[in-house]
Amino acid sequence: MTTTATQLQTIATLWPDLDNALGDRTQHAWPPPQLRSYLDALSHHDPTDAAALRALERSPDQLGTRPVPVNLRIMDTMRAVEAALHETADQIASARQDPDDTFRNHPHRWHFTGTRPGAAWTALWLSARAEGRFWPGRALTEPQERHLGHVAREALHRVETALDLAHGTRELSPNHTCQCGGRIVITGGAGDQPTARCRSCGAWWTERGVVAA
The missing domain is CATH 1.20.120 (Four Helix Bundle (Hemerythrin (Met), subunit A))
Structure with a gap:
């Protein structure tokens, strides 16, 4: 076949x-449900950015909300x-x-x-x-x-x-960056553990919190 x-x-x-x-x-807008808990992990590293991301996902401008x-x-x-x-x-x-x-x-x-x-x-x-x-x-x-x-x-x-x-990987927009100013990349899906990583400083988050910063 x-x-x-x-x-x-x-x-x-x-x-x-x-x-x-x-x-x-x-x-749901991106990220899919399995990745959404990364926002809670982000809040331990940068509460302002996490709040901004939550606001973006809840915006009435997002079709899925x-x-x-x-x-x-x-x-x-x-x-x-x-x-x-x-x-x-x-x-x-x-x-x-x-x-x-x-x-x-x-x-x-x-x-x-x-x-x-x-x-x-x-x-x-x-x-x-x-x-x-x-x-x-x-x-x-x-x-x-x-x-x-x-x-x-x-x-x-x-x-x-x-x-x-x-399995998916997505880089967040420049409006939603790490506290160091670096771009954040989120990865997950297909049963993989969801993660978020800063391209600049290397900060890395999972569902359990900040792994490295």
């Missing part, structure tokens, strides 16, 4: 988790991924699918009209194309394989990030 096929199958497997998370109305009927972050991810998968399937079918009516009712035929299949089904359809399984069409060209691989990687990254399954 190719890496692309595996990634697409993983998207299909994780899609029900996105559906479940869609009803979670708790909206407003009470909404669904989790907009999850919804945006689902829409973007589904659109990318549909567009890719359309492109592949348009270029490689046999137009012969003999295969019109073939179960693996991609249909451009009628109700669009869901993202999970589309991901599995694309996975089958990546594996070269039989369908009423020709095998993908190398450029098409590369494009499908890129779409699969980006889509899976979006899904894993939305579900906080991906």
